[in-house]
Amino acid sequence: MLDAAVFQGLSWNLLDDFRQLFTYPFMVNALEAGTIVAVMAGVTGWFMVLRRQAFAGHTLSVIAFPGAAAAGWAGVPLALGYFGFCGAGALVLAAIAGTRRSLGAESAAIGSLQALALALGFVFVSLSHSILTGLDSLLFGTFLGITRSQVLVLLVVAVATVAVTAFAARPLFFASVDSDVARASGVPVRLLGLGFLLVLGLSVAETSQITGALLVFALLVTPAATAHRLTPRPWLGLTLAVALALAVTWAGLALAYFSIYPVGFYVTSLSFGVYVLVRIVTR
Amino acid sequence: MSEPAVALEGATIRLGGRAILEDVSLGVARGEFVAVLGPNGAGKSTLVKAILGLLPLAAGKAKVLGRPPGEANARIGYLPQRRNFDSATRIRGIDLVRLGLDGSRWGIPIPGLPGTKEKARRVAEVLELVGASRYATKPIGELSGGEQQRLLIAQALVRRPQLLLLDEPLDSLDLASQAAVAALVRRICEQEHVAVLLVAHDVNPILGFIDQVVYVAGGSAVGGRPRDVITSETLTRLFGVPIEVLHASDGRLVVVGQPEAPFHHGDRHA
Numbered sequence A: 001m002l003d004a005a006v007f008q009g010l011s012w013n014l015l016d017d018f019r020q021l022f023t024y025p026f027m028v029n030a031l032e033a034g035t036i037v038a039v040m041a042g043v044t045g046w047f048m049v050l051r052r053q054a055f056a057g058h059t060l061s062v063i064a065f066p067g068a069a070a071a072g073w074a075g076v077p078l079a080l081g082y083f084g085f086c087g088a089g090a091l092v093l094a095a096i097a098g099t100r101r102s103l104g105a106e107s108a109a110i111g112s113l114q115a116l117a118l119a120l121g122f123v124f125v126s127l128s129h130s131i132l133t134g135l136d137s138l139l140f141g142t143f144l145g146i147t148r149s150q151v152l153v154l155l156v157v158a159v160a161t162v163a164v165t166a167f168a169a170r171p172l173f174f175a176s177v178d179s180d181v182a183r184a185s186g187v188p189v190r191l192l193g194l195g196f197l198l199v200l201g202l203s204v205a206e207t208s209q210i211t212g213a214l215l216v217f218a219l220l221v222t223p224a225a226t227a228h229r230l231t232p233r234p235w236l237g238l239t240l241a242v243a244l245a246l247a248v249t250w251a252g253l254a255l256a257y258f259s260i261y262p263v264g265f266y267v268t269s270l271s272f273g274v275y276v277l278v279r280i281v282t283r
Numbered sequence B: 001m002s003e004p005a006v007a008l009e010g011a012t013i014r015l016g017g018r019a020i021l022e023d024v025s026l027g028v029a030r031g032e033f034v035a036v037l038g039p040n041g042a043g044k045s046t047l048v049k050a051i052l053g054l055l056p057l058a059a060g061k062a063k064v065l066g067r068p069p070g071e072a073n074a075r076i077g078y079l080p081q082r083r084n085f086d087s088a089t090r091i092r093g094i095d096l097v098r099l100g101l102d103g104s105r106w107g108i109p110i111p112g113l114p115g116t117k118e119k120a121r122r123v124a125e126v127l128e129l130v131g132a133s134r135y136a137t138k139p140i141g142e143l144s145g146g147e148q149q150r151l152l153i154a155q156a157l158v159r160r161p162q163l164l165l166l167d168e169p170l171d172s173l174d175l176a177s178q179a180a181v182a183a184l185v186r187r188i189c190e191q192e193h194v195a196v197l198l199v200a201h202d203v204n205p206i207l208g209f210i211d212q213v214v215y216v217a218g219g220s221a222v223g224g225r226p227r228d229v230i231t232s233e234t235l236t237r238l239f240g241v242p243i244e245v246l247h248a249s250d251g252r253l254v255v256v257g258q259p260e261a262p263f264h265h266g267d268r269h270a
């Protein structure tokens, strides 16, 4: 897998090291994929935090795991598993929310779904006799072996969902903060709720492919929560969420390149560090 | 323009198989200020939602600004009951008001496009009108209930509606602010010829400002001039229990014997 010759290690000549990042196609692919994913995660994450749907987002990320494992077992592209399972998961979440029972009952139903998803994931992993490193990268992310065609799929999905979200931005913002008045003004509140869950599912599916299923929060929630803390202005907040997600992704990929730890670890630590810092400063 | 703002004829509204309001007739003229009063659970909010077309009529006819309910909502400003934003809500009041103007529009607003300045000016103007300019750029969750309420009134007003539906806008205000808001609504009503339906619990803070009062109780509603409706005879008939209206020396009306939740009491102790 890792050819020793590929890595020249950190020379501490920062300019050289920086240039080295772009020498290898696999690293260029990783940086491009990371950039695409960060932009998408920043935008959808900002709305997710606004709508207080972090629990739903987390559930979708847990569902991403059996998706990828099932795809690995069936021998189809992993992306298919991610998108298929997360999309279906979004529909199930929408159905659960649509039954409109108490909030507690809803949380319980979503929680059970999470447990089921985790169990399914391990079933698929053991069925396919994956080696442990395979499991590792499903859960904690990898930037090795991202191909051109994978980057292209990520790009198409990201452009489509970001475009749809931008087009619906104002009604979605309205429905998220003030649903009664939005409904009375003719905003299709329920349809937007369903549409947003689908967008969220696609974002989680994309993000999982970089950070791994368990660390989706690092890109989806933490930069967005930091942005909400920094400013109540909607457009500025969205921009900040994207900028933060980009910054931690790039830094995380670079650090992972020069070390033995998974990229998800760095992205998580960096974004959490920024969040804590901002919380302390904006006290 | 001579069409009434709201015209209900024999309207019946059912929720969960129960008739909440039955055979209600009501007319609100353009530029008229109407207060809707009644005990908890009487159906005041239900009436407002039916006017918005959010709840269907089971029977009867309704016209709102000359159209069936729900079709003229772009010309209605709505303030739902008891909305408050907790301190975790990181939205500015000014953005919330702006949503009232173009929140239902699709597409990305491009700064510098014609109309952008105009919209910002309108938002500033309406914030000034309700006296909320000072705190409009703070996160709304950090404001007091009364300050939030003023911003929400601004949101309802910003599109220059022809009909304002305000569901308990005086709810979290102190007495002085209640009178101030009622005076403000009266002024808007006269200046911009807007019809107003304002749901309230106490008639006194608004008594001097309103043209008509509608009392909702026991599944029906009675409307008319305040001095005609708020009488011992009318209210006794409406509530089905003896009610006495006293005139205090300062002009206030005191309604005595008004049961808070007539249905529930009646059933259990009969």
Ligand SMILES: Nc1ncnc2c1ncn2[C@@H]1O[C@H](COP(=O)(O)OP(=O)(O)OP(=O)(O)O)[C@@H](O)[C@H]1O
Binding pocket: B015, B016, B020, B038, B039, B040, B041, B042, B043, B044, B045, B046, B047, B081
């Ligand atoms: N979705 C619903 N299904 C069944 N019954 C409902 C529904 N919504 C409201 N009701 C009932 O309709 C009645 C009227 O409710 P409404 O909210 O209109 O009262 P209200 O006059 O506005 O009271 P309040 O002063 O407390 O605001 C209540 O008895 C309530 O329980």
Ligand SMILES: [Mg+2]
Binding pocket: B044, B045, B046, B081, B167
């Ligand atoms: Mg009510």
